[in-house]
Amino acid sequence: MTEQQVLRQSIAMVFVVAAAGIGFGLASGSASIVFDGIYSLTDAVMTSVALLVSSLITQSLSERRQARLVQHFTMGFWHLEPIVLGLNGMLLTGAAIYALVMAVGSLMSGGRELDFGRAIIYALIVVAVAVTMAWRNHRANKTIGSNFVALDVKGWTMSAALTGALLAAFVFGWAIQGTALDHWPPYIDPAILAAVCLVMIPLPIPVIRQAFADILLITPADMKAHVDDVARRARDRHGFLDHRAYVARVGRGRQIELYFIVPAGQPPRALEEWDAIRDEIGDELGGESADRWLTIAFTTDPEWAD
Structure with missing residues (x-):
């Protein structure tokens, strides 16, 4: 039913x-x-x-x-x-x-x-x-x-x-x-x-x-802690400088935006590699469903993440 x-x-x-x-x-x-x-x-x-x-x-x-x-x-x-x-x-x-x-x-x-x-x-x-x-x-x-x-x-x-x-x-x-x-x-x-x-x-x-x-988009503490934990592991694993996480729960929906600060001057990577990193992070976050809105971006300029 x-x-x-x-x-x-x-x-x-x-x-x-x-x-x-x-x-x-x-x-x-x-x-x-x-x-x-x-x-x-x-x-x-x-x-x-x-x-x-x-x-x-x-x-x-x-x-x-x-x-x-x-x-x-x-x-x-x-x-x-x-x-x-x-x-x-x-x-x-x-x-x-x-x-x-x-x-x-x-x-x-x-x-x-x-x-x-x-x-x-x-x-x-x-x-x-x-x-x-x-x-x-x-x-x-x-x-x-x-x-x-x-x-x-x-x-x-x-x-x-x-x-x-x-x-x-x-x-x-x-x-x-x-x-x-x-x-x-x-x-x-x-x-x-x-x-x-x-x-x-x-x-x-x-x-x-x-x-x-x-x-009011008040960030759930447990949800934010989980996202930050996953993001820190991804940051350390891939050599990123830092990350920013924006998290909210709206009804049944979960909205997550992750920005990773990448060191400037790194050799270029194929888009498929960046997508693979996104898939990896998405899997670690868990709870994949139609009610999850997940955005993962990479930038060398912290202003784009703040």
Whole structure:
């Protein structure tokens, strides 16, 4: 199964869950279920954008290089991936913050009445769907290795945890009706919504942090150390004076530019020899794939490398 197939199926199921959440939430009077539906809808829209970006990246690396859109993005579409991931994380965090404010307001105003029967039915269905999708997509991503699918798995996992908490709260509210705790049920829905939001607000932060690191082209320390180690060995082996390494990770893409300072006045070499050195360095760097952008240049003038 490909990345695009997993994301398409996930999008379709998320839209179904979102529609069910909004419908059940309005019917039962539960703001937490409505939030669950809106949260799922936001996730579905962003997953759709992720699918588009994934398709663009795949297209740019295929034989369809003459497509008009690809000609306008000759450096590829890798930079779109962290933008989408970061925007997705910020939207989900923003939605949770807004829901938290609404939940606190509802608690302060006396809570709200809730049809626990409909709410429990909804929660049972969504927990089953979310757990199934998270397990299925996680298995598929062991082969695919996609950041987008990994984020989608995290979204389904979060949805299962969220709805599981709602289910427990709804069952508790239903159970205490007609007892000495009968005055508590109106507060259960906003209280569980507030608790869930407090848990969910920080969850996308690691994704947002990594996305901004990619957008800002912050050099990964481990990746830079590996490139410098390979370059130093090549420099010593071929008698070069020095090297400059420029490294960045942009989404799934790895961009590496290596410049070697060659002593002036050396006898000329055939281009095939320089290409052989490039192949040798590329092999030592490892990880050769369509997602690696590798440039290796040789010059006697350090200004060309700085």
